[in-house]
Amino acid sequence: MKTVLIGVGQAGGKLTRELADFDSRMGFGAVLGAIGVNTAEADLRELPFETVLVGQDRVKGHGVGGDNELGAEVMQSDKQEVLAALDGRITAEAEAIFVVAGLGGGTGSGGAPVLVKELKRIYDVPVYALGVLPGRNEGAMYQVNAGRSLKTVAREADSLLLVDNDAFRATGESLGEGYDAINREIAQRVGLLFASGEAVEGVGESVVDSSEVINTLRSGGIAALGYASGESAENAEGNINTVMSTTRRALMTGTSLPEANEADAALLVVAGVPDKIPRKGVERARRWLEEETGSLQIRGGDFPLDSDRIASLILLGGVERSDRLKRFMARAKEAQKEAEEEAAKQEDPADAWRNDELEDLL
Numbered sequence: 378m379k380t381v382l383i384g385v386g387q388a389g390g391k392l393t394r395e396l397a398d399f400d401s402r403m404g405f406g407a408v409l410g411a412i413g414v415n416t417a418e419a420d421l422r423e424l425p426f427e428t429v430l431v432g433q434d435r436v437k438g439h440g441v442g443g444d445n446e447l448g449a450e451v452m453q454s455d456k457q458e459v460l461a462a463l464d465g466r467i468t469a470e471a472e473a474i475f476v477v478a479g480l481g482g483g484t485g486s487g488g489a490p491v492l493v494k495e496l497k498r499i500y501d502v503p504v505y506a507l508g509v510l511p512g513r514n515e516g517a518m519y520q521v522n523a524g525r526s527l528k529t530v531a532r533e534a535d536s537l538l539l540v541d542n543d544a545f546r547a548t549g550e551s552l553g554e555g556y557d558a559i560n561r562e563i564a565q566r567v568g569l570l571f572a573s574g575e576a577v578e579g580v581g582e583s584v585v586d587s588s589e590v591i592n593t594l595r596s597g598g599i600a601a602l603g604y605a606s607g608e609s610a611e612n613a614e615g616n617i618n619t620v621m622s623t624t625r626r627a628l629m630t631g632t633s634l635p636e637a638n639e640a641d642a643a644l645l646v647v648a649g650v651p652d653k654i655p656r657k658g659v660e661r662a663r664r665w666l667e668e669e670t671g672s673l674q675i676r677g678g679d680f681p682l683d684s685d686r687i688a689s690l691i692l693l694g695g696v697e698r699s700d701r702l703k704r705f706m707a708r709a710k711e712a713q714k715e716a717e718e719e720a721a722k723q724e725d726p727a728d729a730w731r732n733d734e735l736e737d738l739l
């Protein structure tokens with residue numbers, strides 16, 4: 378799926394860089410181009426592609442802190458500059474646009490929904506978002522920001538592919554140390570998804586096509602991506618077991634949104650040397666996936682790749698009913714309530730007469 382990437386905010390920019398790097402290192406050619414957008418000038422300096430500094434008149438290149446309402450406002454005012462930077466990049470070849478952002482911060486959290494909405498208005502190709510959820514241990518502001526941003530992006534985008542920072546965190550590692558490792562994990566999975574349909578070697582009936590990705594995401598809402606790999610065996614029987622076990626692990630322990638097992642639609646991509654991909658194993662894995670996800674819309678395809686491993690990549694569309702997401706939304710709501718109570722406590726008693734819980738008489 379030939380894709381143009383727009384990284385918004387710090388996490389969005391770094392992830393976009395990682396995605397573009399992975400695609401070029403692997404020689405896939407699925408990433409057609411990338412730009413970075415931020416309110417913080419320093420964060421843009423590290424990006425090796427065209428960048429747009431927004432909100433200069435409001436924050437002078439210093440970022441919006443964690444204020445995602447300000448992030449949304451400056452994106453709204455300066456969206457023309459972003460569109461100008463994109464001009465000529467969304468060519469006839471482009472099959473999708475991905476807006477990439479951390480949902481818990483300010484610029485990406487507030488800016489991504491505004492940008493997605495604007496891009497949907499202008500372009501005919503699907504506009505997706507790749508959004509990062511804050512880890513459980515991040516502060517209340519991150520949870521509230523992410524809750525609000527998630528709701529809005531999921532409504533505006535053709536689909537929101539969610540990545541939970543807790544899903545990839547190695548035990549004992551602080552989140553800061555872990556970012557680079559997390560970003561590499563995400564880039565590998567999402568990079569393989571972009572490249573699905575771009576493979577040229579061993580083109581055959583069963584090779585996955587970009588339209589399968591787009592059709593799986595057609596159910597809208599929220600999507601997740603699972604991945605696991607294992608060493609390929611010498612014989613077919615061994616490889617049937619490998620495909621079954623990588624598919625199980627991809628769904629059970631390898632998804633970008635843990636416990637998102639129920640889905641409206643799913644796509645199973647099996648990557649490896651074409652001769653080693655066992656048809657029987659792929660069929661069995663698809664049936665298993667159908668049972669596990671409760672979805673009758675299971676698509677599948679091979680991804681020919683020169684490797685001594687076999688990998689299963691599972692795209693799940695329509696996972697909004699998952700327990701993990703329900704728990705996250707409850708966490709965001711709780712954080713919002715606490716923040717409001719805290720703000721009420723801080724109010725100057727002299728202002729108490731303004732209390733807006735009492736309705737005005739006139």
Ligand code: GDP
Nearest residue numbers: 386387388391479481482483484485511556559
């Ligand atoms: P912004 O620049 O205002 O959009 O804010 P950030 O992009 O820094 O967003 C903060 C959120 O993104 C927090 O929840 C962080 O945990 C997360 N985050 C920041 N940097 C990274 C990163 O490089 N990788 C990942 N996966 N998450 C990040």
